[in-house]
Amino acid sequence: MSLRVAVAAPFIQHGTNSLEEGEFVVSLSLDRDWFSPDQAKRLIDVATREGLLEREGPEGDDLVPTFDHTEVTVPEDFVPDDDILTERSAFEQVLDALVAEGMEKHEAVGAINGLQDELGLTIEAAAVVYARREGIDVSELAPIAKAALGEDDSDAEA
Structure with a gap:
């Protein structure tokens, strides 16, 4: 669940269905201080492999959630665990x-x-x-x- 919440948070924050990779990374690393920029990029890789994000656009730089992120609630005190950066079965x-x-x-x-x-x-x-x-x-x-x-x-x- 925390992976889905972490992925949804930048889209909810920006009120959009698509973000450039850089915006996504900044949202997670600088705005929320949940991850380092490298960890935020790792999160993109994990979420893409697990089918929560898709890459779009001519350069593949745009990220789009594959689920309805507007139905996700990000608790005020939510901080994702580092274990969401690892592949799950x-x-x-x-x-x-x-x-x-x-x-x-x-x-x-x-x-x-x-x-x-x-x-x-x-x-x-x-x-x-x-x-x-x-x-x-x-x-x-x-x-x-x-x-x-x-x-x-x-x-x-x-």
């Missing part, structure tokens, strides 16, 4: 999406583990199936889960 990403929708983390983990045991799926596939059952769109993670299924059982489907 598909399971962790789905878990974050479930928590962002108001589900308790321990309940989600328990339900996903139960589904994994019940259906004989990988943890990633079980997380995607569970999120879908809960009405949470994690379609960008489905290919990762499907690929994990292929490693264990090529006849199973998510």
